[in-house]
Amino acid sequence: MLRDAPAASGTIYAFDLAGAATGGLLGYLAIGTLGDQALYGLASALCLVAATLFIRPSASRIGLRRVTTIGAAVGLVAMLGVWGELLAPPRPGPLKSTGADLAEGMTRDIARWDPLARVDVMRFGSRGDSIHYAFLIDPSYPTESRPPALAMELDMGALTPIIGMSSPSDLAVLDASVLGAPYELAARSNVLVIGPGGGIDVMTALRHGARSVTAVEVNRAVVALMRGRYAEYSGEVYADTRVHLVEDEARSFVRRSADRYDLVVMTVVDSFAALSSGAYALTESYLYTQEAMADYLAHLAPGGSLSVGRWYRDPPVEIVRTFKIAVAGLTALGKSNPETHIAVLRYGNFGLLLIGDRAFGAADVERLRGFASRHGFELAYDPLHPGEPFMSSVEETPATDDRPFFFDTVPLSAVLSGRADLPYGYGILFSALVLALALGIGLAVLPIYAQARRASGRAVPPGTVTSIAIGLGFIATELVLLQRLTLYLGQPSLALAVGIAALLGGAACGSAVSSRIRGGPRLPALLSAVGLLLTLALLPIVTDATLAGPLLVRVGIALVAATLVGLPLGSVFPNVVSQVGATDPSLVTWVWAVNGTASVVGAILATGLALAVGFTGLGTAAVICYGLAALSTADLKRFRLRGDAIAELPTLAP
Template sequence: MPLSPRHLLATALLSASAMCLEVALTRLLSLLYFPPYVFLALSLAIFGIGMGAALPALRKQLTHADRLAQYCLAAAASSLLLAILCCASLPLQMPALILAALTLPFLCVGLALSVLFSLHAAHSRLLYMGDLVGAGLGVVLVIPLLNRFGALDVMLVTALGFALAAYYLSARGGRMAVLAGLAVGAVIFGANVNYRFLHIDMTALAAEKPIVSALAAGGEIIETRWDAFARSDLLDPGDGGALRIYVDGGAASIMPEQASLAEHRRDIGFFPFATERPARVFIIGPGAGLDVYFALQGRARSITAVEVNGASVDMTRAMSSRNGAVYDQPNVTVLMDDGRGALRRSKEKYDLIFLSQVVSLAAERGGYALSENVVYTADAFADYLAHLTAGGQLALKLYDEATLTRALATAIEALRRQGKSDAQALEHLLAFLDERAENPVPLLMVGAQPYTRDDSLALGAIAREVGFSPLLLPHVLVQPPLDEVAIGAKTFAETIAAAEADYSPPTDDRPYFFQFERGIPSNLQPLALLIPLGALGLALLCISLWRSSRSLPRSLSPVYVALLGIGFIALEIYAIQQTRLFLGHPTWAVALALFTFLLGGGIGSGLSQVRLRATLSRFPAVPAVLAVVLALAWSALWALLSRELITASLFARLLVALASLLPLAL
């Protein structure tokens, strides 16, 4: 069957829409449940596409050109159904139903693509090029779409994309029906943008998120903003208290108000600002501005506040009449960036680097166990210490005893990298606890210089006077089991190794600050069973091919393809992790890595069809070997490039990352 441009265009539309839907679902499931559901969404999307691709092999009657438009329309309808289910209260309490519905549009996409490839097998590499290029463009488009419309409306946009693909694949006689479906989809999208008849009921979230209890207690959402980072809600608690901003239903950030100044000053986060009076302050994740208020009250001359969620800053500025315009004071500089990346690009040194909570409940913290958090790693602490003045301090407002212990371990590891022993490292640490809060809140302070006995006595006395309990004061109060570490009888590693939980310091290569289980996490153990099952299925497929062909290369071809796929995904993940701090925002890192690998894969597929076909037929292992060599070369080169060009403009950094990754992606 001849391949026409409309087939390539439809393939690209299917892939672009599927990629937009996949990314939108990662944002939506982070809101409805917790970030680890993102990985499940991605897995189910791939599973759905794989299952759809396998169906024509089981039922040959599915492989008909006149059914292609039907499959695309089914993808559009199931995307709309999924959006409706996400807005209904009952299904939200049944995540299995949501996850099952999630696979449907991807199953339809996999079915349509499989039939296209079957009907045009002679042009499979060109179709593959259209597939990957379309997916790459989808990654680029989804960011502005999310910033403009939000995750729910982007799902409706993807339904339109699937319907448009159906138009290009439909026979002439059926195009009017497809156009009618497109018109209905456009009306639904336009009506929802203007009238919001489809919206998320935040009181019906199944997850234990702070916004649910806040709304149940009489709170009211004043404003909602969606972007590629998260959904942000400005909420009035309804009890006369300060306004607060919730990011994806959690991580409540309090907005300072004149009526609540006395309460704000009793917050343990104010302690390092009030006692040390730092002149130059660097704040990571100020949210609704309370930490900036602390710095202003501490008479800081220069305040740099770095917030990755721009919606929080915009909402706070919009309410400047209530918060005293904390972000618009002449000595406050606000950066929309990743905090650690911005610090790396700064040549300044600071008297205080402050990090406050990003998760507000211990129960909610468990939902973030498998979420990467590169601001709480030993490598991050080393960056913070390197940017402190001679008498500067790092202060962390934490969540509970477990996170305090892990932060303590992380700080000791960072100090050990400076050549200090565990006993010497403890002299750089202070810890306090606010027991007046409903859930006691700890504060850890890390000094660039060791604290003297006089420092400990003075700060301990102030803490007790304002109602905080000292937990660690060098030379004054060192409680078991740290007392043995302080005298050199045991190392800190030996101390935490004896604990039931895992308190080992996270690193950039293992950035799971909230994961305290030893070994494979319990919520990953069921997924671990899929590895032997997948290996068994692959082995059975190889045996089946051997029996039918008696050809060893043909029977082992599934293993070759599977290993290529695993390597492709592994390189994507590695590239995202390595470029995140360099680019300054996780969204940019994900978008650039996915776009580059998909675009490069598409171009490489096209080249293999028209330029390198004879060579690759003779030496099929060449691409895999070349990929390994280029991956090793990129890893070595990237360490140098990222260090030397970290201070370049964002546009220049994007170009550098793209240019360095593209040869590997090809």
């Protein structure tokens, strides 16, 4: 299409971008209703419909073919929606530890999707409910006195228990839980629970006398299940008059809240079982950064504590990294000797960090030691006698909001020097890069390179550098914008839907008017570079100033900001296509292939760059890409001038 009508490239590209923006919103809105299989079916059906529209109208049975194709598409969506779970059951990754691995006879009671995650609730079989209590409850506590429990599983990798409560006395089991440690230090009347899930932290707070519990849960499916299907089973814990359940993301809620809490609790949120393998090294988590820790600690009442539960395996990488960001957060708040504000309890593979508003004294440590001794736990880090492996982590760089890779436990320098093996996540990234390069070059670039070289008379056809720079810069901009809006809106899936849809929508508008821009792609590329610089500088100021506003207001600001960023970006590449096509339409295919390959490869390269230098560094790289695109347009202009000169030469009669 672009080759046949390069002058209409702006309009064609605008519809392409608008379709992508609509698809992003459609996925966000439809996944809760359709589920993943039917959503895949819908995507396939739309592709079938698009293919049908290209059937030549000269065919005699065109109407029948289109009706048949559309009918097949609708049938595909319906089939996958009804039988998708049977036809293509979800398979967890090889390193995920699912309920099926943990207990024999475990069966799925229900499965729900929301834009954030898949939620499964599992029932235990012959081995009973002891698996949940293995990491949390005094091993000597009588098995027959433990109430039943269900397993709530998020994305087949993170478990949270739903304790069955037939009477208030069932909560007595929580007196022997390691989660009760912070209540040994002081009365906790006002408690904030981050990521309450199945409710065990809320139950623990109520059991220990809390008069007010604010529970902040980001997953709507979890809230719906706990208020609906499993409300009676869990003793109506979320309907208790002392409990205030908030559907929100923790960082966003905390930064907007003016309240102070006696205790803030966050137990194995983002619980990735495969952490030790490095499988989640590429995963961002804004709950475990230096700034996040400072936010939580700043909302403690005098004498309050922050309780953070994480896995404590050997080697204790995860718990030590949590200790590191706790020290960084305390330091950011001006606390001297921050290591004296932290105590760590351990039970098996589970660790609990207690971080105090004030330094722990001898009496505090004695109470914790006594609590641990009574229940078979261990005081793994004594704030009065700091020791390894925790103290060695203090000199390392903690995860930050700009580089929020808490699960990236192996520095790239250690891998390159041979001091550490390549983490699983890095292996995936490298494999994806090799595969993307091989497929992009082998299927898109090489098959048309010879034709492009002959048409231009150059080893590097005109528009190559410009198209590569645009592809890399656009995808880098998407990732940076998504990161900024995730913190602002608080919900990653909402930030993805709103931010990317608005960016692509703005780019579609820019593409639609690109034909009115004179002088080719240089001006749009320069405007894109300047716009990105302004975004990097001004967006944090705007978001900080409006963070306390209602969600709808913040969504509106995000829409405007992302649209403004997208406007100049969308007008760059159509100008490249129209300028190349005006001289030699055969080169349009070349610049499109090069740009598309750069976009795919760029998504992988951008992830690696964000890991190495953070998102501000990635944003700077996007600015450089558009600056390079502006500079390289001089080559396009020379090529077009040469084409115009050749066209004006007189034709000699034979």
